[in-house]
Amino acid sequence: MPVGGRVSGLRARLGLGRRDALDGVVIVAGVIFAVAALPSLLSPYWVVNATIAFIYALVALGLGVLAGRVGLISLGQGAVLALGGWVGARLLFATSLPYPIAIIVAGLITMVMGTLIGLPALRVSGLYLALVTLMLAGAINVVLTDTNFPNGGKGFLGYNDISTGTPPSIRRPSIAASDPAFLRYTVIVVLVMFVLVLLHIRGKPGRAWAAIRQSEPAALAAGVNVTVYKMWAFALASFVTGVAGALLGSSSHVLYNYQFPTSQSIILFAVALMGGIYTMWGAVVAAFLFQIVPSLFTVWGISNDWATILFGVGALQVLTTAPAGIAHQFPRDMAKLGRLLFGLARRVAPAGGRAP
Amino acid sequence: MPSWSSFQPFIPIGLAAGGAYALSGVGMVVLYRATGVLNLAFGAIGAMGALIAWSMINTWHVPGGVAYVACILFGGVLTLVYGMIFGRVLAARDPLVKAAATLGLALLLLGVMNRLWPAQVTRTLTLPSDNGGFAVGQANVDWTQVIAVGFGIAMTAGTALFLRVTKLGTAMRALADDREITATLGVPVRRVEAAAWFGSGLLAGAAGLLLADLDTLASDALTFLVIFTVSAALIARLRSLVVTFIAAIVIGLVDNLITPINSITNFRDMTPFVLAIVALLFFAGRRQYSFARGGIR
Numbered sequence: 133m134p135v136g137g138r139v140s141g142l143r144a145r146l147g148l149g150r151r152d153a154l155d156g157v158v159i160v161a162g163v164i165f166a167v168a169a170l171p172s173l174l175s176p177y178w179v180v181n182a183t184i185a186f187i188y189a190l191v192a193l194g195l196g197v198l199a200g201r202v203g204l205i206s207l208g209q210g211a212v213l214a215l216g217g218w219v220g221a222r223l224l225f226a227t228s229l230p231y232p233i234a235i236i237v238a239g240l241i242t243m244v245m246g247t248l249i250g251l252p253a254l255r256v257s258g259l260y261l262a263l264v265t266l267m268l269a270g271a272i273n274v275v276l277t278d279t280n281f282p283n284g285g286k287g288f289l290g291y292n293d294i295s296t297g298t299p300p301s302i303r304r305p306s307i308a309a310s311d312p313a314f315l316r317y318t319v320i321v322v323l324v325m326f327v328l329v330l331l332h333i334r335g336k337p338g339r340a341w342a343a344i345r346q347s348e349p350a351a352l353a354a355g356v357n358v359t360v361y362k363m364w365a366f367a368l369a370s371f372v373t374g375v376a377g378a379l380l381g382s383s384s385h386v387l388y389n390y391q392f393p394t395s396q397s398i399i400l401f402a403v404a405l406m407g408g409i410y411t412m413w414g415a416v417v418a419a420f421l422f423q424i425v426p427s428l429f430t431v432w433g434i435s436n437d438w439a440t441i442l443f444g445v446g447a448l449q450v451l452t453t454a455p456a457g458i459a460h461q462f463p464r465d466m467a468k469l470g471r472l473l474f475g476l477a478r479r480v481a482p483a484g485g486r487a488p
Numbered sequence: 489m490p491s492w493s494s495f496q497p498f499i500p501i502g503l504a505a506g507g508a509y510a511l512s513g514v515g516m517v518v519l520y521r522a523t524g525v526l527n528l529a530f531g532a533i534g535a536m537g538a539l540i541a542w543s544m545i546n547t548w549h550v551p552g553g554v555a556y557v558a559c560i561l562f563g564g565v566l567t568l569v570y571g572m573i574f575g576r577v578l579a580a581r582d583p584l585v586k587a588a589a590t591l592g593l594a595l596l597l598l599g600v601m602n603r604l605w606p607a608q609v610t611r612t613l614t615l616p617s618d619n620g621g622f623a624v625g626q627a628n629v630d631w632t633q634v635i636a637v638g639f640g641i642a643m644t645a646g647t648a649l650f651l652r653v654t655k656l657g658t659a660m661r662a663l664a665d666d667r668e669i670t671a672t673l674g675v676p677v678r679r680v681e682a683a684a685w686f687g688s689g690l691l692a693g694a695a696g697l698l699l700a701d702l703d704t705l706a707s708d709a710l711t712f713l714v715i716f717t718v719s720a721a722l723i724a725r726l727r728s729l730v731v732t733f734i735a736a737i738v739i740g741l742v743d744n745l746i747t748p749i750n751s752i753t754n755f756r757d758m759t760p761f762v763l764a765i766v767a768l769l770f771f772a773g774r775r776q777y778s779f780a781r782g783g784i785r
Contacts, residue, residue, distance in 0.1 A: 260722065263526075270715045274754070395595075398591050398594065437602040444598070444599060447591060
């Protein structure tokens with residue numbers, strides 16, 4: 133049996149299309165590159181930025197689950213990230229739980245909190261959910277401004293009012309104490325979270341979410357428990373974002389409330405739209421836009437206000453002309469360009485061949 | 489618990505803030521019912537208008553009255569331009585997409601404001617009406633606060649009356665009921681929508697001017713004061729102008745009356761979220777919240 137035939141047979145047995153197989157190859161190659169080569173290729177500045185970008189890919193992934201899969205728009209994911217950061221920091225300071233367990237518990241607690249807070253809004257239609265989550269972002273910001281992030285202090289809040297000196301660091305796993313090692317660790321965690329979300333999308337929840345997104349009454353008529361599956365999506369997005377928050381705390385060693393302004397939730401939503409909410413690649417593009425573009429602007433001496441302007445224009449452009457975002461548009465545009473160049477080359481080549 | 493006299497000074501402040509939120513809220517509800525667009529850039533539009541007025545007064549030494557009119561007009565023109573470009577393109581899309589697009593406008597304006605008026609510089613915009621006033625009990629009331637409440641009442645009543653008795657208002661109500669049938673009846677839909685965009689923009693500019701004086705002249709803070717407006721509009725189920733006004737006044741009052749209560753004063757800005765959630769739970773228990781068509785009341 134030829135190799136091509138064997139590959140096709142394997143794809144068929146796994147239920148994968150040609151595109152899935154190609155995606156799989158690219159993902160495996162990308163992860164191997166990100167773990168093995170990327171940390172040693174980047175300067176310390178870009179190692180930190182790449183780590184944060186991978187963490188924000190999780191936030192965009194959560195937004196993609198909500199908006200792209202179920203059609204629920206949450207404008208409060210920045211606040212959920214802050215919640216995850218708070219819980220993660222508190223756990224990492226207060227307990228000696230192994231690091232992977234601590235971030236999973238942080239994700240689970242954030243999931244419960246996020247779901248409970250969003251529960252009243254899940255009973256109402258889409259626009260109300262967007263409005264309530266926007267207000268939630270403002271409310272969580274108010275609470276965090278008062279409580280501050282844990283810094284190794286005592287009591288429930290774990291905050292110690294330190295006016296001088298360096299605050300204690302939020303711990304990292306012992307195998308990833310350095311920045312390059314933590315980047316590798318983050319890539320692995322992000323991969324696990326992407327696989328978790330992929331399993332949901334390919335499974336029963338994914339089918340229920342697709343039905344809800346198409347038509348809620350039709351999904352209801354087909355026997356889909358709309359409230360449960362909406363809550364499920366909210367829980368999954370909150371879990372993934374909670375894990376991201378815990379990683380973010382360890383990444384920067386210390387968290388401050390000014391790192392999570394209300395505007396961040398809106399910018400996150402805008403970049404998620406720009407990246408593309410209907411594919412998981414969109415989350416990666418969104419993270420690149422959110423973290424790497426402003427960092428590049430900083431390096432080039434361009435004000436970060438231009439990044440905010442870019443995100444505003446980008447959100448408008450995506451909503452009016454390209455709803456599937458860059459992750460969908462870019463490969464199509466490149467393919468079109470490739471076909472155009474190939475066509476031009478073919479037209480030019482015979483003419484050249486016939487020349488005396 | 490603080491004494492009654494501690495609360496008194498915060499009553500006019502709360503009423504004035506509520507009046508300004510009501511202005512935005514009324515504009516937001518009318519625009520939503522007429523065009524299906526929930527404009528979440530209301531705060532950013534008002535903020536930019538106020539910053540332009542500040543620059544006109546402090547940099548170009550333009551008389552205050554001209555600057556204030558420019559602020560209000562800026563709100564109207566910018567909203568109209570947005571409506572004519574993006575309102576048309578997104579006319580057939582889901583209300584959620586239309587609302588999300590206005591967030592793009594909010595971000596765009598936020599970036600431009602931070603670029604042109606850096607946040608590091610403290611700015612204040614004081615209206616001439618701040619200088620006079622009167623006392624009621626322990627509370628000092630200035631004329632700006634009176635204007636904010638009065639303008640809020642006048643705009644709510646005036647808009648409700650306008651929608652009832654004028655031809656344009658009737659056309660707006662018809663649009664709110666059914667856009668397709670209204671168009672079939674020969675109503676110039678685009679012109680009516682343009683009027684709704686412009687009118688709501690004028691209210692955004694006026695609210696921005698008042699809030700810049702009553703609260704603060706900072707792009708971020710003013711942009712996100714839209715959360716208070718959204719809460720009032722949400723409590724009114726994006727439909728009733730009178731309920732929007734009452735909800736805005738209640739939000740303004742509660743937010744400010746919490747100030748003297750030390751144990752919860754730091755959490756006072758959670759007021760819009762808490763009140764909106766209470767309203768949601770209340771209504772969700774009675775009947776399903778939905779965006780079923782219905783006129784502006």
